[in-house]
Amino acid sequence: MTSHLTSIKTQHHSVIVVGGGQAGLSASYYLQQEGVDHLVLEKHSVTHTWRNQRWDAFSLVTPNWQCALPGYTYVDDFKGADPHGFMKKDEINAYLAGFVKAVNAPVREGVTVQRVVPRAIGGFEVHTSQGEFSADQVIVASGGYHTPIIPRLAERLPAGVHQLHSEQYRNPAALPAGNVLVVGSGQSGAQIAEDLHLAGRKVFLAVGDAPRCARFYRGKDVVDWLAEMGYYEIGVDTHPLREGVRDNTNHYVTGRDGGRDIDLRKFAVEGMELLGRLEGLQGTRMQFALNLAESLDSADAVYNRINGSIDNYIEQHGIEAPAGERYVPNWTPEQERSEVDLVAAGITSIIWCIGFSPDFTWVEAPVFNGRGHPGHQRGVTAQPGLYFLGLPWLYTWGSGRFSGVAKDARYLVDQISSDRAESLIQGKRAAAR
Incomplete structure (x- = not known):
């Protein structure tokens, strides 16, 4: 494990990110840049899916130059063989290991998020297998491929x-x-x-x-x-x-x-x-x-x-x-x-080989359609403070891939920072009355 572990003594965080794959870690990268207190909760281990749910001869269908995770692109940081080649399973995991190390996200592994519940006063309760948390904002970055x-x-x-x-x-x-x-x-x-x-x-x-x-x-x-x-x-x-x-x-x-x-x-x-x-x-x-x-x-x-x-x-x-x-x-x-x-x-x-269906039943917010998919505009939902990241075509073709998740993560963190600044301004105005 290359990311430093965070104690559960502090139960409240400004942002909780659910999912420690490339999407969740990309969000953490930008949240750290903005100095936003946050915690990443991962059910298994970071980038678990790539290590455990791909066949032995698996290789990317997109060329290596498209692998542009934030702060760790294939071309600039990963000492691979060919930007126009296609990484195999072991190479993908080596690339991701370097990304995990570079981000050094505040993450807790082996924590299953069981419920995310909006609070009447704002923010969210986050119930997990390792205790109770609360957050002002939640990024759901657990992907869209849950149930075979x-x-x-x-x-x-x-x-x-x-x-x-x-x-x-x-x-x-x-x-x-x-x-x-x-x-x-x-x-x-x-x-x-x-x-x-x-x-x-x-x-x-x-x-x-x-x-x-x-x-x-x-x-x-x-x-x-x-x-x-x-x-x-x-x-x-x-x-x-x-x-x-x-x-x-x-x-x-x-x-x-x-x-x-x-x-x-x-x-x-x-x-x-x-x-x-x-x-x-x-x-x-x-x-x-x-x-x-x-x-x-x-x-x-x-x-x-x-x-x-x-x-x-x-x-x-x-x-x-x-x-x-x-x-x-x-x-x-x-x-x-x-x-x-x-x-x-x-x-x-x-x-x-007929795909997966999403399972967001643990997110108790009125943002889902009849097929269980969240409604959103570029990851921003109608529920204040609730965001989704890493879904296919969240915004562009590359949204759920190594090529586009960074732009989506940057956009959401910008939205979070803007919302936080607006809340601070409103709080100061209320205090001055």
Whole structure:
């Protein structure tokens, strides 16, 4: 543990930050700069998720130069190999260890926040597994991926089928012998399916509606092009989809082995069996929608649309770059399967890669919508003194990532400082009356 521990003797803090991941530590960095008394409460240990909920071959899908945590950027502080490469799991944890040390946040680990309750007099009660605290302001920085989503039909699967969620997957060798069904083709599902496929396992992949994008196009990483085009600076308030962009599934691509496209059609040519959306289960027979061709075509359309926007940018700015080309499918499903018998197909393992749902039930404030997501404007809620940080598209594409969380944290701490100054002014006026 590199951060200094804070005693619980002082129960009140100006700000309590819930969560010791990159978001919570980023908030602490700026709160320290502003001289604001605060405490970070972490249920496990700082940056726990990165160490414990990623598979062994995991690598970032964003290039290293985008890793720009406050006061500790990859380029300036972390002695990595290549700003345009993609950090692997061990490198990510080494980078984060350096960030934890640099921030030296006032943090208490192993503390579960059980309730955050607004007080009538202002501020909050914070009830935890290690006692009671109070705070003038609370930043919820525990992320938005809390409860693994597993469909109810999983309860009816044969007892001999090994099931796990993507957060539990580590490597192909850890699974029982036999074939594997991966359900979901977002970033985790596509990459886990690739990991198994490269290890020689027979994979069945139930394809969802996730889009895809190219890794490299016209001479450089697509991320570099999009950054140059200003895409990562677009706020949710100016994005064409507005807040609807928060419901979008991430594009699948990989940083593995220096980075490349993930082409599910290529996997099919090599022996992976692609299926449509999972719809049901009868005994040992799983049913799938006949929408595989539609899903693949939709993902490819996004791929070509992104490349087309890069083509337009290059042309408009007279940039010299290698010629581009439109992706043309190298495989199409001749006849889609609506049913697969697990026993006949030799499927012994199922990996659920269909995401997470938020769980903010411990925050007792009237700021949530019907799906349990907080309503906010750039992390600022309608409940005075309550803020959220580290959520996907809190404000920009990078909000929940190493690339954008610093800007969000800076913005919230500025809001906190402004609110504190206003409260001080009002207090002085009240005292003078």
